[in-house]
Amino acid sequence: MNKMKKDVLVVGGGISGVQSALDLADKGYEVVIVDKKPSIGGNMVKLDKTFPTDDCSICMSAPKMVEVSRHDNIELLTYSEVKDLHGSAGSFDVDIWRRTKYIDPNECTACGDCADVCPVSIPHEFEEGLSERSAIYVEYPQAVPLSYTIDYEHCVGCGACDAVCDADAIHFLEKSEKIEVEVGSIILATGFEMMKPKEMRDEYGYDKYDDVVTALEYERLLSSSGPTEGEVLKPSDGEKPEEIAWIQCVGSRCKQKGMPYCSRVCCMYATKEASITLKEDPDIDPYIHYMDMRTFGKDFQQYYDRAEEMGVTYKRGRPSRVYKMEKGKLAIEYEDTEEGVVETNEVDMVVLSSAIIPSEGNEELADMMGIEVDENGFFESKDILTAPMESTREGIYLAGCAQSPKDIPDSVAQGSGAAGKAIETLKGRVRKEEEEKAEERDITEEEPNIGVFVCHCGKNIANYLDVEEVMESVNDIPEVKYVADPMFACSEDAQKELKEAVEEHGLNRFVIAACSPRTHAELFEDTFEEIGLNRYLIEMANIRNQCSWVHSDEPEKATEKAKLLTKMAVSKAKRLAALHEHKIEVGDRSVVVGGGPAGMKTALSLADAGHDVTLIEKEEELGGKLNRLDKLFPSDIDAEELRKDLVRQIEDNNNITVMTSTKLEDVEGYVGNYEIELSSGETIESDTIILSTGFQEIDPPGFYHYGEEDGVMTQLELDEALAEDSLEEPENVVFINCVGALEEERPWCCRVGCGNSLKNAKAIKRKYPDSNVYVLYKEMRVFGKGEEEYYADVQEEDGVIFLRYSSDDKPVVERKDDRYHVKVHDNLLDDDVEIESDYVVLAMQLKGDPSTEKLQKMLKLSADPSGFFMEAHAKLRPLEFPSEGVYLAGGAQYPKNISDTLSQAEGAASKAEIPMMKGYTKSEAYIAEIDEDICSGCKMCISVCPYGAIDFDEEEEVAEMTDVLCKGCGSCASVCPSNAIKQKGFDDDQLSAMIKAALYDEVV
């Protein structure tokens, strides 16, 4: 039996679990990830592209997963499940059952020969059953760990795979095992499943008609590595569909036949799937049948607008049924709520946007862990508003869709946030220091002595090209002192052979002609490092993935190409130099800009972890929007209560210095080294900066007589009036939502307006039960945990009246005597309505804080036209900026409710803690270097650097590189007209040598 002692257990290797694990591991904590599937990646890797940027999903997840598999502090237990738990926060004993894969991952080369001979064929789960797999399989080509698994349940035991496995990686006698792990805290990131709407078989025809698929199945059809290679074809006959219709809210927002909640992501993914379909094939007509279009996030509404322009047809109204017509088409019966008539839409394919439901086994896991699940089966938060990532048991934390449905950036933010929280129960544990490397041999004075491996990769290379000929082609090169042809260059034996060859022949560089450097370079680099050679003295020639495998029909040509690739690699190897990542010291000081809930929570989180925090607020007191809000949606707790609680904690915390009525005047420096000039005249130093500057209501004149009439107020002003109890008892109150939003000038959705209106409508009704509250809205966007249910309650129990208007037919407000006459055309009833109201309350469009512009310039950041900061990556880096050292939390990125704000705040704090806890950060190795003697001072490089890593030295009139900020893209090197910039590892001399070697057919 196996035992291990780690710091944190992460259950689930989807994107949120991966993010938690990486954050913790980067801080020096040891993490074990348990995933029940043979490989990590979760649901995200199944998606084709992601909204609203249409980024390729696997392309952005793959590097993160590889990072996980290579991280010294992460242990990956795939095909494993948690079986039992004892102990308490700080010291949990967890039993994990690791099922055998019957394959040694260290020996398996993932060549796939075994799968080719396996006689079994069963539906492929990863492809949502749209294609088949063998009993020995990898889930997908980029899987991590990249090794095969024998699925015992379906294996017929013929042994064919074993017979063809040259690597001898198959071990039928390997047993499943129990592993006991002791950890201090646990993060549950078990993700979600998409409901297979079989119980709706009669209604929507899933499982009855082949051409009715779920949205996740459709993702696989869109994916270029999916069963149809990205071509959308009808599953029934493989023909191209002419029309495709999406049906929204299948199983969501439906108490009777599914789940009461909103699944939060479907409006956007359906829009994405429809618009990608249209982009790929303009002949297809896409339709989306929906109830409310909830495109609430950053850039979501604009994405929806573009889809509509492109030709996606949106039809409002929940379809009643789908049936097959005689001519073979599928008919969708629906009530067009805009026209008030029952219509049918005839299409070739139907995609069901079915509900996001908790993963199978969630309740069992919760039972075992001693935590609670909510009424829908998601893990219950300690408090959905103020402690969303804490479970109901100390030491166990939640991240991602296991807590409630959410999109990728929100899952990533929670992943980071949970990682931050998980540290709280690890106090007193010693973090792992980076291992000292063997002392490096200085080779600068040595002539290049190169060793070459030409790998057989079993038969994967040797069967399709002449390995011996490839060896001979470089054998006579004077610098090449050693050539060998291991059966598997990646094997332990070959590493030993490599080390001995280095010793014996005085080698200082090595060329590995084998597979891809993307998957295997690190292994050889590690071997080099173990014997005191710099890891960047390895060069690989990709003669498998990019040669033998793709030219297997033409062995002679494949041999010729392999020779050329090897000569190119040797030519580059001659010019390789040792590279080093530079360490920059990072201390313990952090400055948080903005003292709203995001800033206060970030400051507290950092201070609790022992960092020295300065919290800067431009107003006279802390609290931000909490100073103005009455209650908080959707929990109805008092904003003042939360504010007081946070302020008290801050006052009690000796690690936090608060500076109110203070602004930033200027910032100099970079991570570990900021000098910040304040409006008070004082200058402070800091190692990291977190921006949490929030948002504000737009302030243009003239919306519905706002500013002219006392009874016309904004929602925030109503919040203040409710909190102060200064409202006169009204008979009628009219709320107008989306004021200044979702129209040409300001197309974005403010994300929080609907929720805030609902909450205030309820407050008025509860306070003045005889009053009537009318909410005039364009779209009702409530999407978070508990929000849809709140909306239903406000309609059913409080009797708030909802009227929908459209952008081109807005309500009109007129003052008559002492009341306001509000005229509106209600789209749902298709009728004109006039309401006499005592108050008109406007949910104003929101924009970024006015300080954005100045901060943006000071810190070299970007912001969008609505004044919100642009994060480093819309999906995977929501809390960071491109350059390390500056982080982002709360409404400064985009307006968000308290729950999301606090999750982000914990996440941003966790991110900032990584370099502060390590005490340093490292530059990349492949950075660009400027030769100041040659630089002409043209500043071209400064204009192309995406990281603001290059500054201009006004005195010397030359460009200056800040090494730690350079990420090594090489853009600057390619535009420098004087050739003063060299990108290390990919410099002109090296690239030129490769070009020449390729074209001269000789080592140069």
Add this chain to the structure above:
Amino acid sequence: MDSDEFEPEIIAFLCNWCSYAGADLAGVSREQYPSNILNIRVMCSSRVSPEHVFESFQEGADGVLIAGCHPGDCHYIDGNYKTIRKTWLLKKMMDDMGIDPDRLRLEWVSSAEGGKFAKVMEEMTDEIKKMGPLELDGNDLSGEYDE
């Protein structure tokens, strides 16, 4: 096959994060494509400078491919947008020099597009074959000049 048939030499600069990974996936999927193209890995397509392209032509390449992440997907935020601008300019220069601008090709290949990578390889080889060998007519592209 006629052994005298013109076999073009093509240099492909592939970005590490998307296109090189796409080329790897083409291998995993056992896609087949002509062996005329030799890949050079760079971290970002924006690393490829005009000199690398012209040097390739000068030293005997009949075609050059630059492949990077799809717009919006760049690992380095917006490197590929810079590559678009650079390639457009390079094509104009090639036209001025009397080199068919179609000998330089820019493609977006993601790490999930093994099939697309193979298709691009095939198409490009075919097209360059049709164009025939690059004749520089004494045009010096090295960028070196006497002062």
